[in-house]
Amino acid sequence: MKKDLELYVHIPFCVRKCAYCDFLSFSCSAQKREAYTEALKREIREAFPAGGAAADFDSYRVTTVFFGGGTPSVLPGAQIAAILQELRTRFCFAPDAEISIECNPGTADQDKLKLYRASGINRLSIGLQSADDGELAQLGRIHTWADFCRTYEAARDVGFDNINIDLMSALPGQTQDSWEQTLHRVLACRPEHISAYSLIIEEGTPFYEKYGKDDERRARGETPRYLPDEETERQMYERTQQLLAGAGLHRYEISNYAKDGYECRHNKGYWQGVPYLGFGLGASSFFGQVRWHKTQDLNAYLAGDFSAQETQLLTEKEQIEEFMYLGLRLAEGVSKDDFFRRFGKRVDETYETVLERQLRLGLLEKRDGRIRLTPRGMDLSNMVMAEFLLP
Structure with missing residues (x-):
């Protein structure tokens, strides 16, 4: 498939x-x-x-x-x-x-x-x-x-x-x-x-x-x-x-x-981390855990400069952080099973202290195998998501 x-x-x-x-x-x-x-x-x-x-x-x-x-x-x-x-x-x-x-x-x-x-x-x-x-x-x-x-x-x-x-x-x-x-x-x-x-x-x-x-x-x-x-x-x-x-x-x-x-x-x-390709001036792409963007110089682009600029291979730490703070934007939140399939570790162990604190504050909830923001957590989403940056 x-x-x-x-x-x-x-x-x-x-x-x-x-x-x-x-x-x-x-x-x-x-x-x-x-x-x-x-x-x-x-x-x-x-x-x-x-x-x-x-x-x-x-x-x-x-x-x-x-x-x-x-x-x-x-x-x-x-x-x-x-x-x-x-x-x-x-x-x-x-x-x-x-x-x-x-x-x-x-x-x-x-x-x-x-x-x-x-x-x-x-x-x-x-x-x-x-x-x-x-x-x-x-x-x-x-x-x-x-x-x-x-x-x-x-x-x-x-x-x-x-x-x-x-x-x-x-x-x-x-x-x-x-x-x-x-x-x-x-x-x-x-x-x-x-x-x-x-x-x-x-x-x-x-x-x-x-x-x-x-x-x-x-x-x-x-x-x-x-x-x-x-x-x-x-x-x-x-x-x-x-x-x-x-x-x-x-x-x-x-x-x-x-x-x-x-x-x-x-x-x-x-x-949800689906790979994407960007075409056109300054467009960003994310494919195979690599992120890059195109030139922002219109004349260079018109002359055929389609090369990748500032190519970045994401570390596992960066991938985990993005999985969490992008996925938590969605009302459905993130799947614990998806986290394990992708990274080979349990999200509850990776973020044990963070999850305990945010659950206690009523900003996150666990339900049906997912972790998601509560309505109050949605209101304070920037603050909550900052907690998922790993040391």
Whole structure:
């Protein structure tokens, strides 16, 4: 039986970079985007594991593909279809492979969405962030709520029945009421999946220049001037869980909610340690316990530099740590049997002191052969996961 493999394709282009974004993304000409598509296809044809040979892929089947960015829907639909066809030519695909693409409102009309469907894309992830036009403008988004509605309706019209909507809370000036209004508006659309993240003020972004000191003020327990205070952010977090659960979307990961059977298989694969290959500028890969990434220099990439950068062979210690703190992101937690099969030792012995303490504090629980965060543990997940770093 073939083993599972996931593919990630990075499309770094945007119409305009958002004020909070620190991802590898930028705007550029149509000519460069076309050249990038051709380079990407060449990279796929030449793909091989870092330090390995192309034949190493023969025992794998692709179970998920994710086009991320940037804004992948900036590319013409025919270019996305051509990239996907190159992947199908190079790799063995599972018949039920989940194939996702990120899409921003205003960058994908009905014809483009129809071409996505025809090429085999079966999951759409729409970057809304907020249903409030004022908040969208402040974020630097290029769309309005009305633009989102048109894109969403077009996606439904062409047959997409697995749609995620990205949302962002704790925005500057955002109130509990405006956040709840966003949730109510989005839930009325009846999406299969919602990703709801709190804004993180990242260094090197316009938001850091504008709100970095305010973020530091909040971290010290002081009252921020522009950002919601800690209590308001906590209330947003709790209300998100309540409203989404009431609408039939269960929380299967710290920030992700889905109807039964619509969890993002690609992201679950990351958290469960499934090997993945990344294609495109700056894309990361993890295969055969080796991690690497591609160049972030666009000109070098266009010239054919697809070499592995900063190759790292993970030690067993690092593999164990990742198994725990990635697996614990999921509501189902980690399997004790899976831990033993992979590492030949019992998780209860490896983390005896940590588990005893976290169980006593009510942050972890053991059930049905699994270890998982309690609801309170989910709220304090960063603190809990830090405990699983081995000496």
